[in-house]
Amino acid sequence: MVTIREVAAHAGVGAGTVSRVLNDSGHVSPATRARVLDAIEALHYRPNPLARGLSRGRGQTIGVIVPFFTQASAIERLRGVVAALDGSPYDLVLFDVESPTHRAEHMATLTRQRADGLLVMTLPVRADDLHRLADTGMAIVLVDSSHDGFPAVVTDDVAGGRMAAEHLLALGHRDIGFIGDAPDNPFGFTSSAQRELGFRQAHDDAERVVREDLVHHGAHQRDVGYALAGRMLAGDEPPTAIVCCSDMQAVGAMEAARDTGLSVPDDVSVVGFDDIELAAHVGLTTVRQPLYRSGELGARLLLEALGAHPPEPGVHELDLELVTRTSTAPPGVRR
Amino acid sequence: MVTIREVAAHAGVGAGTVSRVLNDSGHVSPATRARVLDAIEALHYRPNPLARGLSRGRGQTIGVIVPFFTQASAIERLRGVVAALDGSPYDLVLFDVESPTHRAEHMATLTRQRADGLLVMTLPVRADDLHRLADTGMAIVLVDSSHDGFPAVVTDDVAGGRMAAEHLLALGHRDIGFIGDAPDNPFGFTSSAQRELGFRQAHDDAERVVREDLVHHGAHQRDVGYALAGRMLAGDEPPTAIVCCSDMQAVGAMEAARDTGLSVPDDVSVVGFDDIELAAHVGLTTVRQPLYRSGELGARLLLEALGAHPPEPGVHELDLELVTRTSTAPPGVRR
DNA sequence: TTGAAAGCGTTACCAC
DNA sequence: GTGGTAACGCTTTCAA
Numbered sequence: 001m002v003t004i005r006e007v008a009a010h011a012g013v014g015a016g017t018v019s020r021v022l023n024d025s026g027h028v029s030p031a032t033r034a035r036v037l038d039a040i041e042a043l044h045y046r047p048n049p050l051a052r053g054l055s056r057g058r059g060q061t062i063g064v065i066v067p068f069f070t071q072a073s074a075i076e077r078l079r080g081v082v083a084a085l086d087g088s089p090y091d092l093v094l095f096d097v098e099s100p101t102h103r104a105e106h107m108a109t110l111t112r113q114r115a116d117g118l119l120v121m122t123l124p125v126r127a128d129d130l131h132r133l134a135d136t137g138m139a140i141v142l143v144d145s146s147h148d149g150f151p152a153v154v155t156d157d158v159a160g161g162r163m164a165a166e167h168l169l170a171l172g173h174r175d176i177g178f179i180g181d182a183p184d185n186p187f188g189f190t191s192s193a194q195r196e197l198g199f200r201q202a203h204d205d206a207e208r209v210v211r212e213d214l215v216h217h218g219a220h221q222r223d224v225g226y227a228l229a230g231r232m233l234a235g236d237e238p239p240t241a242i243v244c245c246s247d248m249q250a251v252g253a254m255e256a257a258r259d260t261g262l263s264v265p266d267d268v269s270v271v272g273f274d275d276i277e278l279a280a281h282v283g284l285t286t287v288r289q290p291l292y293r294s295g296e297l298g299a300r301l302l303l304e305a306l307g308a309h310p311p312e313p314g315v316h317e318l319d320l321e322l323v324t325r326t327s328t329a330p331p332g333v334r335r
Numbered sequence: 336m337v338t339i340r341e342v343a344a345h346a347g348v349g350a351g352t353v354s355r356v357l358n359d360s361g362h363v364s365p366a367t368r369a370r371v372l373d374a375i376e377a378l379h380y381r382p383n384p385l386a387r388g389l390s391r392g393r394g395q396t397i398g399v400i401v402p403f404f405t406q407a408s409a410i411e412r413l414r415g416v417v418a419a420l421d422g423s424p425y426d427l428v429l430f431d432v433e434s435p436t437h438r439a440e441h442m443a444t445l446t447r448q449r450a451d452g453l454l455v456m457t458l459p460v461r462a463d464d465l466h467r468l469a470d471t472g473m474a475i476v477l478v479d480s481s482h483d484g485f486p487a488v489v490t491d492d493v494a495g496g497r498m499a500a501e502h503l504l505a506l507g508h509r510d511i512g513f514i515g516d517a518p519d520n521p522f523g524f525t526s527s528a529q530r531e532l533g534f535r536q537a538h539d540d541a542e543r544v545v546r547e548d549l550v551h552h553g554a555h556q557r558d559v560g561y562a563l564a565g566r567m568l569a570g571d572e573p574p575t576a577i578v579c580c581s582d583m584q585a586v587g588a589m590e591a592a593r594d595t596g597l598s599v600p601d602d603v604s605v606v607g608f609d610d611i612e613l614a615a616h617v618g619l620t621t622v623r624q625p626l627y628r629s630g631e632l633g634a635r636l637l638l639e640a641l642g643a644h645p646p647e648p649g650v651h652e653l654d655l656e657l658v659t660r661t662s663t664a665p666p667g668v669r670r
Numbered sequence: 671t672t673g674a675a676a677g678c679g680t681t682a683c684c685a686c
Numbered sequence: 687g688t689g690g691t692a693a694c695g696c697t698t699t700c701a702a
Binding site: 046050053075082091094112 | 336381383385388389394396404405410414417421426427428429431433444448449471586612613617
């Protein structure tokens with residue numbers, strides 16, 4: 001590999017001068033600058049990012065920690081991140097987290113030198129981990145979670161849960177099922193609990209009682225939605241509508257309905273959460289989360305924090321929006 | 336930040352000894368080893384990967400270069416990569432390529448120190464770039480493209496094109512449209528051309544003539560499929576079936592059919608390519624590509640090449656498979 | 671404007 | 687087994 005010293009020798013200058021040219025640090029005469037540039041070209045010189053990083057104390061990388069890279073919603077957020085980072089001088093390193101152990105490992109080995117900035121997606125992270133990292137000078141932005149003192153991009157999940165329930169209540173539904181994350185899930189995700197809260201508030205406001213026997217919990221996967229919805233629909237007093245905390249669960253619920261011989265939305269309405277691409281294709285009414293934009297904004301905030309500008313510790317709230325499609329309708333007259 | 340020297344001082348040993356403990360290089364007495372470990376724990380020491388990388392000449396990172404991170408098929412491949420890399424000591428850095436310029440930039444700045452290994456997905460890369468990189472000792476694996484002397488994971492696109500066409504010909508279709516990549520697309524993708532070749536071979540074998548007026552080219556996007564299929568279907572002698580080179584194009588084609596007042600598959604059959612998740616949901620008959628597995632295998636091969644084992648330059652071919660769903664049927668009797 | 675040299679934190683080699 | 691000490695390739699003072 002060709003080093004800066006060889007370039008310097010070739011150009012008849014010192015290594016420092018080459019460095020100055022490389023980094024546009026100024027104070028280099030046009031003539032020498034040209035000679036150096038020629039030498040770089042002639043020798044096909046490429047700076048060694050490791051050496052540069054060691055010397056400067058930063059490696060020009062941004063870490064993105066994503067839970068469940070396998071899930072469509074995670075991908076959608078990441079798309080926004082990739083788009084925002086395009087053209088920036090930072091490399092994107094991906095940390096996938098599929099289990100709490102995973103998360104702990106990453107947090108343990110993460111250091112300032114491993115990443116100049118960190119984008120934490122969705123995952124609740126321990127406050128001491130966050131502060132330890134921040135204290136070493138790492139820039140941190142939270143997306144879809146929040147912590148005092150850290151810039152964050154969030155949505156109002158309570159409002160989201162409300163939207164879903166209000167839509168169904170307004171249509172005339174009274175027996176509404178709910179499928180969300182377990183409140184004591186191993187990662188400590190809270191958004192689902194928030195949505196459930198909103199779901200309950202909407203009932204209260206409408207002076208309706210939540211059918212507690214129709215409130216179930218499980219992971220954000222299709223088979224989970226299928227199983228839980230299937231059980232509800234097979235019960236004695238089945239719901240006329242079901243709210244799910246993810247589109248994948250909702251798609252599973254729709255399949256369960258069909259497999260039970262019920263039609264959507266005639267016999268049972270289904271509402272999802274996220275608005276992933278699939279939702280439009282299956283006509284799912286859902287609470288749209290600005291997934292792409294949250295990733296994009298998070299990355300932009302991180303770049304800002306990494307820049308000379310003062311880091312903005314503000315919490316940026318993005319709006320949720322109910323998208324009405326064909327999976328919801330007034331309760332059927334048949335029953 | 337706490338350095339190896341401070342740990343050494345704390346433990347009352349030399350820096351070299353700490354390093355040996357860190358890397359399990361042996362030749363350290365259990366007693367000193369314990370003292371060092373204690374010091375590490377007490378000081379919360381974490382090795383600086385930049386320094387380590389500079390010293391060792393490798394940064395423990397794998398670069399993945401992915402065209403169109405925005406496309407479902409790219410994501411699916413990446414999922415396999417992430418899964419295969421999980422648990423390995425390598426960090427995954429993502430290079431998204433959305434344009435030939437992008438590609439050139441990445442190839443220009445890529446060096447051995449930027450990534451120990453490189454996984455090139457789908458993208459045709461210039462031979463000299465490949466060799467330059469390989470010459471510096473970078474391990475390289477190609478997924479969905481190939482080059483002499485490089486390990487690669489491929490599929491038989493000609494066979495894939497054949498499958499699609501044979502399926503439709505066997506159903507009795509005679510006027511079959513084809514939508515693929517432009518042969519002179521800016522990236523130099525060739526898989527679509529291969530599929531077209533297979534499509535033609537199937538016609539030849541069945542002693543059928545390809546309806547050249549129904550062969551069109553465009554990008555792998557839904558709107559492209561929509562536009563091209565719409566044009567075909569509005570023509571004087573519309574096709575009774577259409578083969579698309581991606582599922583997104585196929586979904587667009589299905590939409591075009593519906594918007595033209597045609598039903599799928601009664602009036603027109605549609606075949607896609609890839610079998611992304613969406614395909615199952617819309618009942619699309621498609622040629623399944625082992626996307627996930629190709630990424631996974633590619634990553635595994637790369638890890639192998641990075642290990643002590645001899646790098647396997649073999650080409651690994653993964654099988655394509657026709658998945659029959661409800662978007663194809665014999666040509667309608669109505670016409 | 672420029673060159674020389676001192677780090678940056680590790681690893682790895684060489685004596686002891 | 688262990689400590690000392692060159693590298694690794696770059697940036698950044700500090701003089702000149």
